[in-house]
Amino acid sequence: DSGVTQTPKHLITATGQRVTLRCSPRSGDLSVYWYQQSLDQGLQFLIQYYNGEERAKGNILERFSAQQFPDLHSELNLSSLELGDSALYFCASSAYSGSANTEAFFGQGTRLTVV
């Protein structure tokens, strides 16, 4: 158990809909990262938050947005869903944003299926 909790584990929704994925980081971790993993793209970095503020953006679509709340949990919002958005979405957390000398811990992911 990594200590990172993602909900829900599975989500099936229709095209055009909007969903929210939730991530609770490990206790004390201030950084949260979101990744998308599809069969043909591998693990793609989407966005990073640190203590409530956006720190970095990767290959995140404009239809997607995220935030990190004062209690440090994070949500990834996906809207106007398309079939190609079907993927595993992972959240990771790490202790400190200022140093790369820390490991990150990943959740078990949310499997999104768009039909």
Added chain:
Amino acid sequence: DAKTTQPNSMESNEEEPVHLPCNHSTISGTDYIHWYRQLPSQGPEYVIHGLTSNVNNRMASLAIAEDRKSSTLILHRATLRDAAVYYCILRRNTGNQFYFGTGTSLTVIP
């Protein structure tokens, strides 16, 4: 983000050592070398990381070349549970995002 190059796949016999190579010729002085692995249907799992010196932990050893342009993850005795995709990642102090490559798919043969 600095790139890493790994073989697409490797095989190992059970209970034998495995050496997983990674090339990172564009590494900068402040990049840490991280290794993660992903078992089927699970999230990535931290294995080990280092900066310049070789590192050991309960899971593996990390051997870093003197010029830091390559590294090797060493699993001392492969088990069936070590079958996974292993990712070598460079992580910078500025921002320290993780950018995953394609990794090495390790097959362990009983």
